[in-house]
Amino acid sequence: MACFNGITASADATNQMHSFKQAMREVSAKPDWLSARHIERQRWNPYSMEGGSTCAISGDNFAIVASDTRMTANDINILTRDAEKIQVLNDSIILTTSGFYGDVLQLTKVLQSRLHKYRFDYRADMSVDLCAELLSRNLYYRRFFPYYTGAILAGIDEHGKGAVFSYDPIGCIERLGYSASGAAEPMIIPFLDCQIGHVTLDEGYEKPALTMERAISLMKDSFRGAAEREISTGDKIHLVIAEAGKPIVQKFLPLRED
Amino acid sequence: MSIMSYTGGTVVAMAGDECVCIASDLRIGEQMTTVATDQKKVHKVSDKVYVGLAGFQSDARTVLEKIMFRKNLYELRENRRIKPQVLSEMISNLAYQHRFGSYFTEPLVAGLDDTNKPYICCMDTIGCVSSPRDFVAIGTGQHYLLGVCENYWRENMKPDELFEATAQSILSCLERDAASGWGAVVYTITKDKVNVATIKTRMD
Amino acid sequence: MASTDVKNTVSHMEMDRGGAFDFSNCIRNQAMCKMGATAPTLTSTGTTIVAVSYKGGLVMGADSRATAGNIVADKHCEKVHKLTESIYACGAGTAADLDQVTKMLSGNLRLLELNTGRKARVITALRQAKQHLFNYRGYIGAYLLIGGVDPTGPHLYMCSANGTTMAFPFTAQGSGSYAAITILERDFKVDMTKEEAESLVQRALEAGMHGDNASGNSLNVVIIEPNETVFKGPIVPEFCKRPEPNDLSYKFQPGATKVLKNKVYKYDIVESMDISH
Numbered sequence: 111m112a113c114f115n116g117i118t119a120s121a122d123a124t125n126q127m128h129s130f131k132q133a134m135r136e137v138s139a140k141p142d143w144l145s146a147r148h149i150e151r152q153r154w155n156p157y158s159m160e161g162g163s164t165c166a167i168s169g170d171n172f173a174i175v176a177s178d179t180r181m182t183a184n185d186i187n188i189l190t191r192d193a194e195k196i197q198v199l200n201d202s203i204i205l206t207t208s209g210f211y212g213d214v215l216q217l218t219k220v221l222q223s224r225l226h227k228y229r230f231d232y233r234a235d236m237s238v239d240l241c242a243e244l245l246s247r248n249l250y251y252r253r254f255f256p257y258y259t260g261a262i263l264a265g266i267d268e269h270g271k272g273a274v275f276s277y278d279p280i281g282c283i284e285r286l287g288y289s290a291s292g293a294a295e296p297m298i299i300p301f302l303d304c305q306i307g308h309v310t311l312d313e314g315y316e317k318p319a320l321t322m323e324r325a326i327s328l329m330k331d332s333f334r335g336a337a338e339r340e341i342s343t344g345d346k347i348h349l350v351i352a353e354a355g356k357p358i359v360q361k362f363l364p365l366r367e368d
Numbered sequence: 369m370s371i372m373s374y375t376g377g378t379v380v381a382m383a384g385d386e387c388v389c390i391a392s393d394l395r396i397g398e399q400m401t402t403v404a405t406d407q408k409k410v411h412k413v414s415d416k417v418y419v420g421l422a423g424f425q426s427d428a429r430t431v432l433e434k435i436m437f438r439k440n441l442y443e444l445r446e447n448r449r450i451k452p453q454v455l456s457e458m459i460s461n462l463a464y465q466h467r468f469g470s471y472f473t474e475p476l477v478a479g480l481d482d483t484n485k486p487y488i489c490c491m492d493t494i495g496c497v498s499s500p501r502d503f504v505a506i507g508t509g510q511h512y513l514l515g516v517c518e519n520y521w522r523e524n525m526k527p528d529e530l531f532e533a534t535a536q537s538i539l540s541c542l543e544r545d546a547a548s549g550w551g552a553v554v555y556t557i558t559k560d561k562v563n564v565a566t567i568k569t570r571m572d
Numbered sequence: 573m574a575s576t577d578v579k580n581t582v583s584h585m586e587m588d589r590g591g592a593f594d595f596s597n598c599i600r601n602q603a604m605c606k607m608g609a610t611a612p613t614l615t616s617t618g619t620t621i622v623a624v625s626y627k628g629g630l631v632m633g634a635d636s637r638a639t640a641g642n643i644v645a646d647k648h649c650e651k652v653h654k655l656t657e658s659i660y661a662c663g664a665g666t667a668a669d670l671d672q673v674t675k676m677l678s679g680n681l682r683l684l685e686l687n688t689g690r691k692a693r694v695i696t697a698l699r700q701a702k703q704h705l706f707n708y709r710g711y712i713g714a715y716l717l718i719g720g721v722d723p724t725g726p727h728l729y730m731c732s733a734n735g736t737t738m739a740f741p742f743t744a745q746g747s748g749s750y751a752a753i754t755i756l757e758r759d760f761k762v763d764m765t766k767e768e769a770e771s772l773v774q775r776a777l778e779a780g781m782h783g784d785n786a787s788g789n790s791l792n793v794v795i796i797e798p799n800e801t802v803f804k805g806p807i808v809p810e811f812c813k814r815p816e817p818n819d820l821s822y823k824f825q826p827g828a829t830k831v832l833k834n835k836v837y838k839y840d841i842v843e844s845m846d847i848s849h
Contacts, residue, residue, distance in 0.1 A: 298515060331822075340644070470597065492667070494614060500646065514643060531829075532828045
């Protein structure tokens, strides 16, 4: 809780102490283990999480998107080892999503049909900037029953530069140099901060430029590291490379399967 | 909100060739409010044995006192320096004694034993010891650290290299962990000395 | 008199509690939960453990992954615990509980062996485990497979956290048990040879490690026979190895980190004090 001056803070602390003492009295009078253990009723949950992680890096004239291909139920059981979490929407737009797989599919379908309609109306492919805005609105449209997904949209923009747009489930949009989402996001992002953002290195220290080869290697290594430590990430890396003026390349690389 | 992230704080340790590194941030907070910026979570137990305590810092203090009490008693009774392996077993038993109603702190032990072999281990709040040969991390930045360390750790690092790897790992973690930060200290423990470095971090 | 007082206080404070639990924080922790704090995640051995009996012996095995939430807390955790020379226990559940329960069991059984002058029986280990666990009404989260060979032959028991026990010719436990049990059900035969049993356990474990997120990394197997016990491990199955090494090496040269302040503490090395061995 934010406090703006000392008085509020101390009054708040007193209140907290007071309610803590109250809680202590209540619990001492009737500890959990004396009452019959309460039954936790499982309420129906419209969402589930299928695990896995995705990541995108943009550079001067390229954008690289990767995800693992594992799909998990309840964090434990593996449903499939080759789930598609990356969708190539057109020659310059790649969508990658993690989270609730039902919403992932639905969101993809919505975007695909909107892109199709755009092509029909304007006789041209949509640009990634436009699609980014479209996706944001589609997500915010469901403000109170959101698509439970962490989406990342990547591609080559109108100026031939790599673009990565990162979203929260309700459509907060941000254009970044690199982004990750999903279960292993906390493991991948600081690594990229260090290796691409160079935010942790001293001023005088040599900082290698982000070439496409380096970006691909970093992408692979970050997934290899994440697969070691995160249980719902593994099986395969699905790597999609978009370079300005070239067709999109897709690759699959092995990851550990346990 | 988990009680483990109430005050924030992160500790990481890495093992090298006859050396270990242990690092912590300096922030202590009350949820989102930063209260102090000079709280080390790494404590010296003996010359070559250090213990890190992340989690709820009020409990960490109590536990540290209990650890020091037991360690002093051990050294008086046995008339020898405590080894990191022994210390971790001691802390594990202490933590497990409070199996029901635990202290909300995760201990980490890093040090060199008397043959200068590195030893690192971390525990959960009830004393489940895990002592890998590479690195351990505890606290609010654990997830961030494990991902980074996985790529930065390598076999048989010398003290210089180990320091850089540990420092860069904790710096990367502080970049993203809101509950830790405000500076960091890195202890490099080698067979003849301990080097305590305060490193430059983002201050937020 | 003062000094005895101090001594008494001290021993009362800390040491004489011995192995007993200390409940002094319970009320405080419950009050904190009532205030809205959530309890920390504990390390659990999201596990595959498998045991199979064969003609004249028993094979037990476990994977080596310990998880805390969705991260791997320990890649090489030891889940095959030695109780006596010929009795072993594999554990699933809360990792700290398993360590401590098996430590207690092995201590008690050793004492029993020394007192009686003969080898402990598997049923003794089981009875001790179940009485301890039943005392705590399932709050000690240890799910054990206890097995071994004693003068009455090979035995395999399962002991759940609330004290329920069962005897099996073969069984699997833990989060990977569903995958493992399929292999066991398909391939188990009565009176197998040692090699068959060992390979069956290994295949069942691999199935568990493969199909279950919370199991993996490596496996340990113990083969118990009347005259000898063989421990094998850690065995790393092919799918648990990194398929490709890292592309880049992340070696930092000195100077990568900006050091603001450096302090060096040299130890006072006193050679003659070295009485540590």
